[in-house]
Amino acid sequence: MLAPVRDPMTPTPARIRKVRRETSDTFTVHLDVDGRDGGFRFAPGQFNMLYVFGVGEVPISISGDPGAPSELVHTIRAVGTVTRAIQKQRKASVLGVRGPFGQGWPLDKAKGGDLLLVAGGLGLAPLRPAVYHVLEHREDFRDVSLLVGARTPEDLLFRSELSRWQRKGRIQVLVTVDRATPDWKGPIGVVPPLLREARFEPGRTLAFACGPEVMLRFTEHELSRLGLGADQLYFSLERNMKCAVGFCGHCQLGPAFLCKDGPVLRYDRVRPFFLTREA
Amino acid sequence: MSGHERAILSVEGLGSLLQAIRQEGYQLVGPTVRDGAIVHAEISGIGDLPAGWTEEQEAGTYRLRRRDDGALFGYSLGPQSWKQLFFVPRMRLFQARRKDGTFVVDAEAPKPPRLALIGARSCDLHAIEVQDRTFLKGQFVDPDYAARREGVFVVAVNCGQAGGTCFCVSMKTGPRVTQWFDLALTELLDGAHRFVVEVGSERGAEVLAKLALQPADEGDCRTADEVVERTASSMGRKFETEGITELLYRNLEHPQWDKGAERCTSCANCTLVCPTCFCASVEDVTDLSGNTAERWRRWDSCFTLDHSYVHGGSVRSATRSRYRQWLVHKVASWIDQFGTSGCVGCGRCITWCPVGIDLTEEVAAIRATDGKKEP
Numbered sequence: 001m002l003a004p005v006r007d008p009m010t011p012t013p014a015r016i017r018k019v020r021r022e023t024s025d026t027f028t029v030h031l032d033v034d035g036r037d038g039g040f041r042f043a044p045g046q047f048n049m050l051y052v053f054g055v056g057e058v059p060i061s062i063s064g065d066p067g068a069p070s071e072l073v074h075t076i077r078a079v080g081t082v083t084r085a086i087q088k089q090r091k092a093s094v095l096g097v098r099g100p101f102g103q104g105w106p107l108d109k110a111k112g113g114d115l116l117l118v119a120g121g122l123g124l125a126p127l128r129p130a131v132y133h134v135l136e137h138r139e140d141f142r143d144v145s146l147l148v149g150a151r152t153p154e155d156l157l158f159r160s161e162l163s164r165w166q167r168k169g170r171i172q173v174l175v176t177v178d179r180a181t182p183d184w185k186g187p188i189g190v191v192p193p194l195l196r197e198a199r200f201e202p203g204r205t206l207a208f209a210c211g212p213e214v215m216l217r218f219t220e221h222e223l224s225r226l227g228l229g230a231d232q233l234y235f236s237l238e239r240n241m242k243c244a245v246g247f248c249g250h251c252q253l254g255p256a257f258l259c260k261d262g263p264v265l266r267y268d269r270v271r272p273f274f275l276t277r278e279a
Numbered sequence: 280m281s282g283h284e285r286a287i288l289s290v291e292g293l294g295s296l297l298q299a300i301r302q303e304g305y306q307l308v309g310p311t312v313r314d315g316a317i318v319h320a321e322i323s324g325i326g327d328l329p330a331g332w333t334e335e336q337e338a339g340t341y342r343l344r345r346r347d348d349g350a351l352f353g354y355s356l357g358p359q360s361w362k363q364l365f366f367v368p369r370m371r372l373f374q375a376r377r378k379d380g381t382f383v384v385d386a387e388a389p390k391p392p393r394l395a396l397i398g399a400r401s402c403d404l405h406a407i408e409v410q411d412r413t414f415l416k417g418q419f420v421d422p423d424y425a426a427r428r429e430g431v432f433v434v435a436v437n438c439g440q441a442g443g444t445c446f447c448v449s450m451k452t453g454p455r456v457t458q459w460f461d462l463a464l465t466e467l468l469d470g471a472h473r474f475v476v477e478v479g480s481e482r483g484a485e486v487l488a489k490l491a492l493q494p495a496d497e498g499d500c501r502t503a504d505e506v507v508e509r510t511a512s513s514m515g516r517k518f519e520t521e522g523i524t525e526l527l528y529r530n531l532e533h534p535q536w537d538k539g540a541e542r543c544t545s546c547a548n549c550t551l552v553c554p555t556c557f558c559a560s561v562e563d564v565t566d567l568s569g570n571t572a573e574r575w576r577r578w579d580s581c582f583t584l585d586h587s588y589v590h591g592g593s594v595r596s597a598t599r600s601r602y603r604q605w606l607v608h609k610v611a612s613w614i615d616q617f618g619t620s621g622c623v624g625c626g627r628c629i630t631w632c633p634v635g636i637d638l639t640e641e642v643a644a645i646r647a648t649d650g651k652k653e654p
């Protein structure tokens with residue numbers, strides 16, 4: 001006998017409580033999750049499939065606080081048909097949600113050691129729940145550094161939070177931009193060189209990184225130079241995704257299905273494929 | 280009849296057996312000749328079987344040929360496996376309606392017919408088990424696949440001949456049917472046209488009991504075993520799989536990929552005829568009013584550009600990358616993902632490749648020049 005099942009491909013409606021503009025192309029939606037017992041529980045790094053009625057569905061990582069499951073928060077860049085359709089939605093509009101899916105950041109494994117969080121651009125969104133977790137459980141970790149890169153200061157996500165995390169959360173926050181504006185006083189350039197300024201002891205450190213793959217490559221290179229092994233490095237990766245439940249085959253990277261084995265993967269699991277062009 | 284006892288079945292007896300299975304409420308799906316090929320379709324009895332037909336298969340070649348006997352299963356494999364019966368090529372996943380400022384989803388409630396597969400070969404039964412690992416045995420279960428798969432009755436056939444592109448012996452998936460069947464036939468063509476039938480399940484025994492058959496004698500059993508042994512010793516292809524995952528993972532930039540890609544047309548035939556390929560895409564649509572939406576699932580292939588599209592472009596934009604993804608996944612990373620190869624040695628991808636790319640040759644070429652980087 002095959003067990004009876006609920007259809008994992010069916011979205012549940014969720015009403016938009018609030019939309020917040022983050023940058024010129026990026027915004028955050030807060031969704032009501034009234035129908036769920038105990039709210040929307042998820043692990044930092046997990047994602048949902050968001051559906052716009054009749055338009056389509058996209059995988060979007062959760063950017064909210066895992067300790068506040070009464071709402072579901074997603075930070076989205078409008079780059080395609082579905083994400084632009086989500087951008088047009090207003091308060092009280094309804095989106096479809098399937099999730100949460102995938103494996104998140106291994107915060108349990110990071111306990112008792114130093115933690116490096118490395119974000120490029122929108123890559124900060126899936127890392128923000130991990131930051132919230134650290135703030136809530138700060139005593140579980142030794143040195144924690146958050147390294148953030150953005151194209152310009154205007155493209156920096158969660159800017160007011162970054163300074164708050166630094167001030168109140170005892171998190172070393174290092175921010176760089178590719179192109180400065182006149183008011184920018186911080187570093188200019190790519191993220192990986194910032195790692196040299198981060199406080200950590202390689203032997204007791206885990207690094208979590210999310211961003212463009214070229215940035216991840218150089219992050220890996222720099223961390224390896226600084227003494228981190230491939231098994232101390234976790235990437236959140238992106239591929240095409242249609243189902244999020246391991247059926248559709250689109251999100252494969254070598255041995256991994258990013259939907260169920262990822263999106264957060266230990267680097268040594270996918271290294272040959274990650275380093276191969278178009279793998 | 281019980282256990283692995285074997286009985287003898289005449290051609291007429293096979294006809295009666297098929298009708299007995301039908302009377303149990305199963306729809307018969309079996310081999311039949313259509314459009315110059317042996318396809319799997321609904322059949323009403325032995326009259327629909329491809330009597331006296333065989334085929335010639337080589338890389339890029341498939342031709343039906345007349346046999347000089349009336350064998351009912353005297354061919355090796357048609358273009359179709361059984362995949363489309365369970366993992367259907369196009370289906371609606373749900374309908375949704377706008378209602379009171381939100382929407383309501385009506386999930387599909389599949390009520391598929393109960394199927395009896397007639398003439399399933401060992402490699403194809405292995406392929407079904409391989410697909411079960413994707414759709415039934417992971418964290419999530421595909422409800423449509425589960426409904427269609429449940430309770431399927433299998434009348435298997437031990438292959439009486441190997442096709443020109445077969446390599447089940449290398450993949451340890453045949454030609455003898457060893458599991459996942461209710462009844463298994465071996466067709467005997469020496470002397471009287473007859474079948475040795477083996478019972479694989481309680482259900483199979485019950486159906487067979489209605490026919491009052493004679494047990495097969497030692498001679499018939501020996502002849503049946505010899506038929507399968509002869510098939511096993513005449514495989515069209517060999518495929519060395521020792522250490523294949525490591526071999527391919529360390530040769531992702533081997534020049535042989537360029538050679539294959541020079542010939543590959545990225546047509547996706549191999550993925551469509553493959554009995555284990557499971558990639559699917561979804562399409563979201565609305566009616567003209569915009570008040571009703573549907574989601575459809577359809578077969579996809581890793582050979583399409585859309586398959587790897589993320590905003591900004593396709594990850595695998597070159598044919599070489601897509602061809603490499605297909606082959607490395609099929610015979611190597613599949614093992615990491617599902618604990619089994621994605622290849623069952625049916626040879627369909629070789630036969631139906633319009634340019635005759637042969638994965639056994641391609642991997643052998645990489646193996647022969649392991650570690651080579653420059654052309």
